Amino acid sequence: MTGDTLPPLREVIAKHGLGALKALGQNFLLDLNLTGRIARAAGPLEGYEVIEVGPGPGGLTRALLAEGASRVIAIERDRRCLPALEEIAAAYPGRLTIIEGDALETDMAALVKGPARIVANLPYNIATPLLVRWLQTEPWPPWYASLTLMFQKEVAERIVAPPGGKAYGRLAVLAQWRTRPRMLFDVNRSAFTPPPAVTSTVVELIPRAQVLAPADPRALERVVAAAFGQRRKMLRSSLKSLTANPAAMIEAAGIDATQRAEELSVEQFCALARAFAATG
Structure with missing residues (x-):
């Protein structure tokens, strides 16, 4: 099996019984045109290792590998998804490392060996804590070159909000102090299985070489x-x-x-x- 002959994601989900679990904040992204768009937005990926959190059945994982990531390190808490990810690993020999575990408890910097990007359709229930953790990385500039992440649109708006409005708060200050965040594009709820109750938005955060102003x-x-x-x-x-x-x-x-x-x-x-x- 190669990347071109991997079965459709809906077949993979049915084969492995991968119903999305609400307790894990799972909403699987099955539209390969959309996963490809996200992977391209995160690029260029050639020469980069990519950390992916919550790959599920591997829709975005496939796209990251197809777009040329030298290696994808997929961190997945749900062991039901591991066989599906192993099938992708077999199709891309030596380029997919699967880590079973909780992303909030994983030392991601220790997993990469060279230039890295973080790209993920984040589980909604850990999206903000993970982002804050990445923003608090020491030393700065961090070990990653970019963050390309999917959030609920409301959270995305809080990340990029300017002073003066209700959306402006802790997340905006922490994100804008150390990175240059921007909203890239919205993702309709119908693109997911099951559809979430809200629209999602892909956000890019590029670390600043120098923080916006000195502060501990x-x-x-x-x-x-x-x-x-x-x-x-x-x-x-x-x-x-x-x-x-x-x-x-x-x-x-x-x-x-x-x-x-x-x-x-x-x-x-x-x-x-x-x-x-x-x-x-």
Whole structure:
């Protein structure tokens, strides 16, 4: 069997009894034109190893290999999917490594040997925690060259949101501080089996060689969490959970204490993080 002679995905699902499990956030992507589009959007793949999370029966896996990835490392928690992935591995000898395990507990950097990209139709229930983990990679720039990921559209909008609106929050600050994120294209719910309740969106995040502004990652995370934890309040109130004297910290950052979290730029949050770190 070769990549050109692999059976249709619906046959694979029927053969191996791969009904999608809601508990694992599974929605299988079976449209090979669409998986090919995602793989091409993540490219060029030649010369790159690709980490894929939640491959399921392997629709996107096939596309990544067909587009020339030197090796795909597929991390799958659902052992029911492993035989289907083994069939793909046999069709692409030496180019697919299957890891059975929880992506949130896997040291992905240790799995790659050279230039790498991360490409995935992420299970909805772990998509945001995984993204935050990748954004918190140390040292920076990270071990991966790009992230091409599918999210619920609402989450995608939060990643790229500018200051000033309801979508702007912790995820936007963390993503835009260290990467250049952009929404590539929407994926209709009908493209999945079973169809999810929402539209999905493919997002590209390219790591910045230099972060948008200097800040300690842990300090920035704490400041952003506190500020958006009470986003309706002014900073002088919302940041009381961080320090007994938030006014002094806010003044040191050169920011108006009557502003609210959603009004601050990423650079202003970094200034607050530096001021917070200096008080500690």
